[in-house]
Each structure stands twice: as structure tokens, then as C-alpha cells.
Amino acid sequence: xxxxxxxxxRSTQIFLLILTVAxxxxxxxxxxxxxxxxxxxxGYTVGLLGxxxxxxxxxxxxxxxxxxxxxxxxxxxxxxxxGGYAMGMYLMRQIGxxxxxxxxxxxxxxxxxxxxxxxxxxxxxxxxxFAFAMVLIAPGLLALVFGWLAFRSRVTGVYLSIxxxxxxxALMLAFFRNxxxxxxxxxxxxxxxxxxxxxxxxxxxxxxxxASGVAxxxxxxxxxxxxxxxxxxxxxxxxxxxxxxxxxxYRVERFQLFVFVVSAMLAGVAGALYVPQVGIINPSEFDPxxxxxxVLWVALGGRAxxxxxxxxxxxxxxxxxxxTGVMPDAWLFALGGLFVFVTVFLPQGVAGLLGHLxxxxxxxxxxxxxxxKEATA
Numbered sequence: 001x002x003x004x005x006x007x008x009x010r011s012t013q014i015f016l017l018i019l020t021v022a023x024x025x026x027x028x029x030x031x032x033x034x035x036x037x038x039x040x041x042x043g044y045t046v047g048l049l050g051x052x053x054x055x056x057x058x059x060x061x062x063x064x065x066x067x068x069x070x071x072x073x074x075x076x077x078x079x080x081x082x083g084g085y086a087m088g089m090y091l092m093r094q095i096g097x098x099x100x101x102x103x104x105x106x107x108x109x110x111x112x113x114x115x116x117x118x119x120x121x122x123x124x125x126x127x128x129x130f131a132f133a134m135v136l137i138a139p140g141l142l143a144l145v146f147g148w149l150a151f152r153s154r155v156t157g158v159y160l161s162i163x164x165x166x167x168x169x170a171l172m173l174a175f176f177r178n179x180x181x182x183x184x185x186x187x188x189x190x191x192x193x194x195x196x197x198x199x200x201x202x203x204x205x206x207x208x209x210x211a212s213g214v215a216x217x218x219x220x221x222x223x224x225x226x227x228x229x230x231x232x233x234x235x236x237x238x239x240x241x242x243x244x245x246x247x248x249x250y251r252v253e254r255f256q257l258f259v260f261v262v263s264a265m266l267a268g269v270a271g272a273l274y275v276p277q278v279g280i281i282n283p284s285e286f287d288p289x290x291x292x293x294x295v296l297w298v299a300l301g302g303r304a305x306x307x308x309x310x311x312x313x314x315x316x317x318x319x320x321x322x323x324t325g326v327m328p329d330a331w332l333f334a335l336g337g338l339f340v341f342v343t344v345f346l347p348q349g350v351a352g353l354l355g356h357l358x359x360x361x362x363x364x365x366x367x368x369x370x371x372x373k374e375a376t377a
Contacts, residue, residue, distance in 0.1 A: 006224035015307045016217055023213040030206060043202045047277050048321065050209035052314050054274040057216045059297045059309035061266035064223045066295070067304030068232060069259050070239030075146075075164030076267050077291035078171050079139035081281070083268025085175075086138050088188035088281040089122060090131030091199075095192050108190070109183045119181040128195060135272040136265045143264030144257070151253035151260075156242070165288045172286030187282025194276050205277070212273045216310070219266045223306055226259065235259055296335065300342050302351025311350050 006012040026049060029041040041049075058080050065071045097104040101111040105118055124130040146167060150160060178184035197204045226232050237245045238252050246252050275281045284290075293316070301312025316338070323331045346353060 005228050006221050009224065009228070011307065012221065012224050015220060015310075019213060019217055023210060027206060027210065030202075043205055046202075046209050047205050050205070050212045050277045051274060052317050053209070053212035053216050054270045054277070055297070055317050056310040056313040057212070057219045057270040057273075058267050058294060059301065059313035060216070060219055060223055060306055061263045061270065062294050063298045063301075063303060063306055063309035064226065064266075065260055065263045066298060067306075067309075068227055068239060069235045069256060070242075071256065071260065072158075072161045072295065073164045073260075073263075074161050074288060074291045074295065075168040076263070076294055077288070078168040078286055079143060079264040079267035080271040080274070081171070081175075081283075081285035082139045082142060083135045083271030084275040084281040084285060085182060085188065085271075086125075086131055086134040086268070087272035087275045088191070089125040090128065091191040091194060091276060092188050093122070093126040094194070095190065098192060099190070107183075107188075109186065109188075110181070113178055115181075122181070132272075135268050139264040139268035139271075140261050143261045147257045147260040151256045154253075165291065168286055168288050168291055172283050172288075175283040175286060183282065185283065187280060187284075188275075189280040189282075191276060191279055199276055199279070208273065208277050212277070215269055215273055219269065220306060220310070222262070222266070226262065227306070231255060231258070293335070296339055296342075298349075300338065300346070300349055302349030302353075305349070305351035308349050308351025315350075 026041050026046060029039055030043070030046055033040040035042070058076065061079075062073060062076050065073055092107045095107070099108040099111075101108050103111050106115060110118070125134070146164075150163065155163065174180055175182050175187075176185055182188070191199050193199055194204065194208075197207070199205075227235075234245065234250055234252075234255050238250075238255060242252060271281075271285070294313075297312040297316050298309045299312070300316060301310065302308025316335075319334070319338075320331060323334055342349065348355075
């Protein structure tokens with residue numbers, strides 16, 4: 001079966017092993033090591049690492065369309081945010097009459113803005129199965145409509161990148177408006193519980209961290225399955241020579257649309273796992289700068305490698321955490337400098353560098369293959 005094929009790949013086995021060991025290690029160090037010990041992982045760190053894992057899943061989604069399909073999407077932040085809003089709407093409905101204004105139906109921001117009834121698009125979000133389904137359906141539907149219009153019109157290259165960025169910017173402006181019914185500038189926050197579990201408890205934070213690791217593993221396997229299939233080979237052919245692929249009889253726009261929708265749904269899952277861990281979702285997640293940052297994660301890690309996207313997402317966001325704590329005003333300059341460094345010195349990213357070192361090691365003759373100088377003298 002095509003979904004099980006990646007488990008036979010050495011790279012996938014190594015990635016899943018490292019991810020599993022990392023998740024287990026963090027869990028053990030958080031639960032079994034006493035606080036104050038040098039190896040203790042605090043609840044704050046667990047939440048931070050969980051956020052990194054959601055970003056890694058988002059980077060994998062972007063690498064799927066950019067690395068293997070040749071579509072430089074500057075709008076995946078929108079799919080991430082929509083998945084986050086779907087989860088946030090469910091979490092807001094779970095507050096019920098425990099909110100500041102005590103209304104059992106309307107969220108606090110709607111009571112504050114004098115809304116007299118719940119908007120129609122909020123119905124169903126009091127049920128977990130509906131909300132989790134919308135995490136996939138909402139970004140997938142947006143990608144389906146957008147992709148169908150763009151790909152059938154054969155919009156490619158920089159023009160496609162520009163309209164994906166325009167889509168994200170338009171959504172950001174729309175979600176900033178109070179009358180849209182999504183909390184306006186403040187967004188959705190003050191979450192209390194998820195599936196009956198208190199979001200403020202350490203056990204729930206740890207559970208979300210583990211769930212993020214599982215989602216990353218599943219997302220990686222799905223992407224590897226697509227890349228290693230005939231579909232993936234057609235995608236690479238489209239990336240390298242779209243006109244020739246069309247000439248061979250392939251309906252390129254159908255392949256592009258399918259992969260684009262899958263990528264958007266993975267980004268939505270990442271956003272849904274991100275929101276309960278950070279405790280808020282607002283229109284700033286639609287900011288086009290965020291989508292550009294995602295592309296930088298993939299570029300640093302290595303385009304068309306998937307595991308490189310994970311490396312890039314973790315490295316860049318760890319650097320951002322450190323930099324914003326020490327010199328918050330200098331982070332954007334550091335980000336720009338990092339982009340220049342990657343472009344000039346690491347055009348294939350960290351994954352490309354690792355691959356180059358591996359090839360050099362494989363090309364070096366072993367001791368048994370080295371001729372004996374004394375014997376040849």
C-alpha cells in the first residue's frame with residue numbers, strides 16, 4: 001500500500017526514530033526528573049517545544065508544494081490560521097457560562113459588542129467532532145477554490161506567489177473587523193478546556209506536546225507517501241518541466257490541485273494544535289510576513305527533503321526565541337541576515353549540506369581499499 005511504502009525508506013525510519021526518542025525523552029525528563037534538576041524540562045519548555053513541532057508540521061506542508069511541486073506559496077499562513085480559528089471557536093464554545101459575562105451561548109467578545117445571537121457559522125462548534133472536521137475542511141475548501149481558479153488559469157511562478165500573498169493579506173484585513181464575528185483585533189482567547197481537560201494543567205500541555213509529535217509523524221509519512229508515488233513523480237516532472245509534462249498527456253492542474261489541498265489541510269492541523277498550546281489566535285497569524293518566514297524555514301532546512309523543513313523550522317524558531325529574549329528589536333535584521341547567508345552559502349540548506357557530507361564519506365576509500373605503500377614500493 002502506498003501509505004506503508006515510506007516505512008521501508010531509511011530516511012523515514014531515521015526521522016521517525018529521532019522524533020520518537022525526542023518526544024519520549026522530553027516526557028520522561030518532565031515527569032520523572034524533579035524540578036530544580038539540570039535535566040528537568042519545565043512545563044513552559046514543554047509548551048514551547050510543542051509549538052516548535054506544530055511549526056515543523058507547517059514547514060513540511062509548505063515543502064510539499066514548494067519543494068516537489070514548484071509552487072512558492074506565500075499564503076500557507078492563512079491555512080494555518082484558519083485551522084487555528086476552527087479550534088479556537090470550539091474552545092470558546094466550551095467556556096459556556098464561565099466567561100466574564102456569564103452568557104451560556106455567546107462568547108464574551110460578542111456580548112461586549114452587543115451581539116444578540118450567535119452567527120450561523122458558529123453553529124456546530126460546540127461539538128468536538130464537528131470542530132475537528134472543520135480543521136481539515138475549512139482550509140482544504142479554501143485551497144480547493146483558490147487552487148482551482150489559479151491552476152486552471154495556468155497562473156505560475158512569481159504571479160502565483162503574489163496572489164497567494166494577496167489572499168493572505170485580504171483575509172487578515174477581513175478578520176481584523178469586529179463585524180466578521182471572529183473577535184476582531186483581539187482574536188479568540190481565554191480558553192479553559194479541551195475535551196474536558198484543563199488547558200492550564202501540566203498534564204494537558206504534555207498531552208498536546210505528544211499529540212503534536214504524533215501529528216508531525218503522520219504528516220511526514222503522508223507527504224513521503226505522496227512524494228514516493230507516481231503522483232509524486234508527476235509533481236517533480238511538473239516542477240522541472242511543466243510544458244513537457246502537459247505534452248505527455250498529464251492533466252497537470254489536477255495533480256497540482258490535489259497536492260495543494262493536502263498541504264493546506266496539514267497546515268490547518270498544525271494551526272489547530274498550535275492554538276491550545278499558546279492560548280490565543282488572532283489575525284496576526286494571517287500576516288504575510290509570517291508566511292514568508294515559513295518559506296525561510298524550508299529554505300534553511302533544505303527544499304525538497306521534508307526532514308530538512310523540520311530542521312529549519314526548529315532551528316529558526318529556537319533562534320527567534322533566544323534573539324527576542326536578548327535583543328527583540330534585532331530579530332528582523334537577524335532574520336534578513338540569515339536569509340542572505342542561506343542564499344549565498346547554503347543554497348540547498350542544511351539537508352543539502354548533510355547529503356554532501358554523506359556523499360563525501362561514502363566516496364572516501366576504506367582502510368581495506370587503501371593500497372599498501374610498502375607493498376607497492
